[in-house]
Amino acid sequence: MKIRTLYFLIFAAACCSCTSLYRDNYTKPNLVDDRPTRSTKKLHRQLHFMSDAGFAIGHQDATSYGIGWKQTEKPKLMRSDVYDIAEDYPAVYGFDIGGIENGSPLNLDSVPFDMMRDLMIQAHKHGGIITISWHADNPVTGDDSWDQTPAVADILNKGEVSEKFDLWLDRVAAFLKTIKYQGKRIPIIFRPYHEMNGSWFWWGDPHVSTEDYVKLWKYTVTRLRDKHRLHNLLYTYSPNKLNPEDYYMKFYPGDDYVDILGIDIYDFNDSTGYVTSIVNDLALVKQLAANRNKLYAFTETGFEKIPDALWFTNRLYPAIKDSGIAWVLFWRNYRKSHHYMPYKGHVAEQDFIRFRDLPQTLFLKDIDPKKQRK
Numbered sequence: 001m002k003i004r005t006l007y008f009l010i011f012a013a014a015c016c017s018c019t020s021l022y023r024d025n026y027t028k029p030n031l032v033d034d035r036p037t038r039s040t041k042k043l044h045r046q047l048h049f050m051s052d053a054g055f056a057i058g059h060q061d062a063t064s065y066g067i068g069w070k071q072t073e074k075p076k077l078m079r080s081d082v083y084d085i086a087e088d089y090p091a092v093y094g095f096d097i098g099g100i101e102n103g104s105p106l107n108l109d110s111v112p113f114d115m116m117r118d119l120m121i122q123a124h125k126h127g128g129i130i131t132i133s134w135h136a137d138n139p140v141t142g143d144d145s146w147d148q149t150p151a152v153a154d155i156l157n158k159g160e161v162s163e164k165f166d167l168w169l170d171r172v173a174a175f176l177k178t179i180k181y182q183g184k185r186i187p188i189i190f191r192p193y194h195e196m197n198g199s200w201f202w203w204g205d206p207h208v209s210t211e212d213y214v215k216l217w218k219y220t221v222t223r224l225r226d227k228h229r230l231h232n233l234l235y236t237y238s239p240n241k242l243n244p245e246d247y248y249m250k251f252y253p254g255d256d257y258v259d260i261l262g263i264d265i266y267d268f269n270d271s272t273g274y275v276t277s278i279v280n281d282l283a284l285v286k287q288l289a290a291n292r293n294k295l296y297a298f299t300e301t302g303f304e305k306i307p308d309a310l311w312f313t314n315r316l317y318p319a320i321k322d323s324g325i326a327w328v329l330f331w332r333n334y335r336k337s338h339h340y341m342p343y344k345g346h347v348a349e350q351d352f353i354r355f356r357d358l359p360q361t362l363f364l365k366d367i368d369p370k371k372q373r374k
């Protein structure tokens with residue numbers, strides 16, 4: 001029996017609760033929400049057992065568009081560049097709700113929110129896991145997330161901006177409330193205000209003080225969880241790659257406000273440095289997560305255009321193998337000059353098939369105990 005099969009028997013057993021033997025491996029977490037929905041608890045447990053077996057493969061906007069195609073209406077079948085190559089779908093589906101705060105019908109990358117909701121429901125129905133980031137506009141200037149005009153202090157202290165931001169959070173909540181399957185809210189991994197140790201977003205260093213970042217995070221959680229009674233969210237804290245002067249916990253909102261520790265690291269055509277960062281940063285995140293009984297994940301990555309034909313199996317896999325991450329999310333396939341997954345005919349196509357067949361990569365079928373291939 002393959003070790004993978006063994007793990008999934010353990011996973012299935014734990015899910016069925018038919019034996020207590022393996023459940024010992026799962027210590028009940030203290031979630032941010034002390035009244036999580038049943039499916040949210042289940043998702044947390046699933047992520048835990050997945051991270052024992054390997055890591056789920058995720059893709060941002062996987063089913064919204066790809067190279068040379070764009071989803072326009074509620075589709076019957078999911079389409080995905082990953083599927084076109086691997087004959088299996090990603091296990092994790094990243095979406096971004098930037099734009100929802102303005103009441104816009106489209107997100108910042110032109111995905112209609114109505115369609116996004118359908119795609120989330122469809123992915124969930126097929127066993128996929130949903131994660132949401134939020135590239136929110138700057139509430140002071142109305143410009144995009146990359147407008148670095150300081151805004152957090154104003155959100156917290158300045159009447160007019162505070163009121164506006166409350167409305168924005170209410171719009172986020174209103175949208176999240178509609179993401180339901182069979183009458184129940186779908187569990188969602190929510191990852192706001194990411195890469196805050198970088199300087200490119202208005203919520204990032206040095207445009208925000210540590211104290212204000214933490215206040216903004218707590219305020220957001222409190223509004224979504226307590227005012228809007230959203231009990232289907234797992235909150236993920238996600239700094240960017242740690243430069244020597246960075247401290248992972250600098251902006252950490254606290255164990256009571258974070259469910260999953262994440263990190264975003266990209267390969268900017270420096271695969272050696274990239275691998276070193278992954279190995280070092282993930283080891284640190286692993287330690288910090290273990291001390292707190294928290295899960296951890298590689299919340300964004302990729303090598304734009306993937307010019308290295310063996311990148312997946314040669315660079316990435318050895319670096320994340322046995323790391324204990326629950327998932328790895330590759331960024332979006334927008335166009336030929338900006339994509340992070342291969343597509344049919346791409347130079348990394350064959351390598352991606354080999355990547356799929358490696359023991360620890362979990363695609364959609366692999367996380368379904370009924371269909372599991374490996």
Ligand code: BMA
Binds near residue numbers: 096108331332334
């Ligand atoms: C960035 C780029 C942008 C995009 C943003 C939010 O990394 O892909 O083009 O608007 O993410 O998805």
